[in-house]
Amino acid sequence: MLQLDILTLFPKIINSYTEESILKRAQEKNLVKIAAHNIRNFSLEKHQKVDNRPYGGGAGMVLMALPVLRAVDHIKKTAKTKAKIIILSAKGKQFDQKMAQDLSRRYKHIILISGRYEGIDERVKKILQAEEISIGPFVMTDGDIGALAVTSAVVRLLPGVLGNTESTREESFSNIKKNSRFRIQDSGFKEYPHYTRPEILKYKRKNYAVPKILLTGDHKKIQEWRTGKALGLTK
Numbered sequence: 001m002l003q004l005d006i007l008t009l010f011p012k013i014i015n016s017y018t019e020e021s022i023l024k025r026a027q028e029k030n031l032v033k034i035a036a037h038n039i040r041n042f043s044l045e046k047h048q049k050v051d052n053r054p055y056g057g058g059a060g061m062v063l064m065a066l067p068v069l070r071a072v073d074h075i076k077k078t079a080k081t082k083a084k085i086i087i088l089s090a091k092g093k094q095f096d097q098k099m100a101q102d103l104s105r106r107y108k109h110i111i112l113i114s115g116r117y118e119g120i121d122e123r124v125k126k127i128l129q130a131e132e133i134s135i136g137p138f139v140m141t142d143g144d145i146g147a148l149a150v151t152s153a154v155v156r157l158l159p160g161v162l163g164n165t166e167s168t169r170e171e172s173f174s175n176i177k178k179n180s181r182f183r184i185q186d187s188g189f190k191e192y193p194h195y196t197r198p199e200i201l202k203y204k205r206k207n208y209a210v211p212k213i214l215l216t217g218d219h220k221k222i223q224e225w226r227t228g229k230a231l232g233l234t235k
Helices: 011-018 021-028 065-078 097-106 123-128 144-155 219-234
Strands: 002-008 032-038 084-094 109-114 131-134 200-203 206-209
Touching (some): 002 065, 002 144, 011 021
Parallel strands (some): 084 109, 084 131
Antiparallel strands (some): 200 206
């Protein structure tokens, strides 16, 4: 079972997401344990203060190191295995599917630290030997969405979480083992388009049909079509 701890200033944001749908069922099946921890509970400051002005001047406030370090120490006391510690940060390495796969396969305990304000005191990263991860080249008000994005991407890859294991194989950015010249073997490829019933969609006096190739039952030709579409979308 994967243990996934998320440090945040707003646990309700985390819980409202992880207690629904696939993540909820994964926890009920004991495939993952997700816990949100309020960083304020580990503050030694008056009124549970967790931020302060940056040294050297500048706009905004910085999340202080001690509350975060104390929170991690608290989690480690009951942990059964060594944790992989990740800080969600706009200056971190961009998160991708390969990273999600590595995290799901290599670790039994992951700690995600969600920052706020202008960021987290840099000494947290050094002391915890944490890895910084970004979910994209943009800046948000907090790291909570980033932490949830990583959580969703990692948990769905755990064996037994999704009912159909094929769902994690032939999808955008996933590695597909090469068994013919028509299969994609690069983790950077986007997924081909999907269609479902009805065969002809009638909408505002127009008909939108499913590509005929998908109705033929010719798996080789269908695979060729899907590979071609994936290559085109990737380009």
